[in-house]
Amino acid sequence: MLADDTDRRAARPARVAGRISQYGTSLAYRGSMSPTSRTAVEDIQRALARGGVQEIAFSAETQPDGRTTLSLVWPSPVVEPAFGYPDLGVLVLAEGSFAEPWLRHPDPVPGAVPAPTADPELLERTLRERLPGAVGATEEEIAAAEARLGVTLPEELKVLYRVTRVYGDDDNGDFEEANRASDAVGCELSGLGHLYSIDAEVRHPGWDHGARHAVSTGPDAAVQGLAGSPGWIGFGSNGGDEFAVDLTPGAAGHYGQIILVDHEQSLGADLVADSLTDFVLGRLREEVRGRRGDKLPAAVEVGTGCLETIQAAAHPALEVLSIRAWHGTPFSLAPVVGLPRLRTLTAMPGTLADPLEVAELTGLEFLEIGAQEWRVLLDAGAVPRTLKAAAIKVRDENHLPVVAIANEILGLWDRPKITQTLITGDLGPPT
Structure with a gap:
């Protein structure tokens, strides 16, 4: 994955991440995968099969001089894989829990x-x-x-x-x-x-998809x-x-x-x-009756290419608020405080003006924010205790501390911790 990387050539640390299972991959890979990379992935998949491991997540940081730290995150009963993303996955805080629409009874x-x-x-x-x-x-x-x-x-x-x-x-x-x-x-x-x-x-x-939908x-x-x-x-x-x-x-x-x-x-x-x-x-x-909940007003996206203000998204029936990538002024959550049905908030790193406003959303069952935003909530003791599941959204920051943050979150619910193996080595300078 580092073979064509330009970061180290520019004297910057290079970071890669993803997950590999016995039957598929989710890799943050730039461009088409080289034959060498495909062979490496296949070798890892065969090793997982031999070891009886369904899936492993990884992240690595390589310095310009070649010093490298590789993190291997082992499967955990408290983590649901977030397929299609290199992120850690979804932390299940309430065992056996389901997103609200799947608990809804007929009228x-x-x-x-x-x-x-x-x-x-x-x-x-x-x-x-x-x-x-x-x-x-x-x-x-x-x-x-x-x-x-x-x-x-x-x-x-x-x-x-x-x-x-x-x-x-x-x-x-x-x-x-x-x-x-x-x-x-x-x-x-x-x-x-x-x-x-x-x-x-x-x-x-699963929570990764289920929390984002409404009916x-x-x-x-x-x-x-x-x-x-x-x-x-x-x-x-x-x-x-x-x-x-x-x-x-x-x-x-x-x-x-x-x-x-x-x-x-x-x-x-x-x-x-x-x-x-x-x-x-x-x-x-x-x-055929339309039924896709993500097209309904109860699930709204804000950010580039979507609504451009939180005010435009706020209404009493709002259940799911997703803040996508945004290059303008970070958003305040004040317009959605007190909404009776808001249960899901996802926000890309850097898009919240004040992460502590999350604590004022008293009905959240799912929260996905960046590592730095989680750090603010954890340090202030302000993580909403109504949560049933949570996720840490990774963008450009170092992936390696994410497991430590995840284990802090899991500890608030007395859930089993995630096991991480760190390997250090030297890949040498870029060729």
Whole structure:
């Protein structure tokens, strides 16, 4: 990584950093990687595999005369890797914690009713025509599934399994019949015993991405903006994404509508049919509801190419404030003090006028700021104790003290410390 470096040629210290896993890399590399560098990375990956180490982070500083200090940061159960960045990663301060959107429960919709197109009798006739001789589930088996899930299944879904159980309780069913049932319904159908609620926590992408997103449900939304719901009953898939019957629809939706939960997304779902009858008959909805939380006003970016003042970002619904690179006067956080829902602050090093203003944000659960800003908070005893996760944003400063700062932060929550190995040597002058 230092082969083409110009810093040492200009008598300046050269710094490099990154992380290497058995299957990939995240390197702060300038330009295309040379064959020599690629070979070195592959050698390290083979060494990690031999040693049973999933990933290692590193940073190094080389002086113009060649004196070098290399820091190796070993995997830790309290650090989530920040993929795509050479930073240390995310410090998980509250064990087993998740960003707020993944803990959100569905709002009750007392007036929700099935769509006018929901027609259990038509659905049953259609399925029996498509599946002559299929073996259906008993009422006792359907009641057992409801008891296991803790919900009352909609009549359309009961009709489906009265016609075909797909698999028996012992999973030794007829696979050919299962394939016919999937063709008849229009998706890879799960057996009655394998119906499941879409678990929001399973979809959590980790704090590095999760803390930066927000969701909301508008008054005209058919599907609630959630990561999951006890009322999203998964019954099939398209080979990757999950189809579910929605028992907790948005205000503009219908009880029992069919939604698609995209496996490449960690929040939200798309409406695909107003009813299971529509789904089986191929009467699908063409529109896809936008759901990306980072496009909503609840998540705002300030800095070059974005909003240029904190005042413009401040509003009562603000949840996520990200301060990007900025070459103007550093920002004061005063306009967002007291906002009731602000839970995430990320700020590039040098962009905060007074880091101590962070202590006035009383609802933060995630904070990412530079090492110097963290130093100010730590020295003043002003680190917000509401935090569930934190990160240290590295830019041009020496990476080596970052682990020491991280361990100070972890110590405030009595979390295990990160292990760091330092190696010193001499690479000689630049060639």
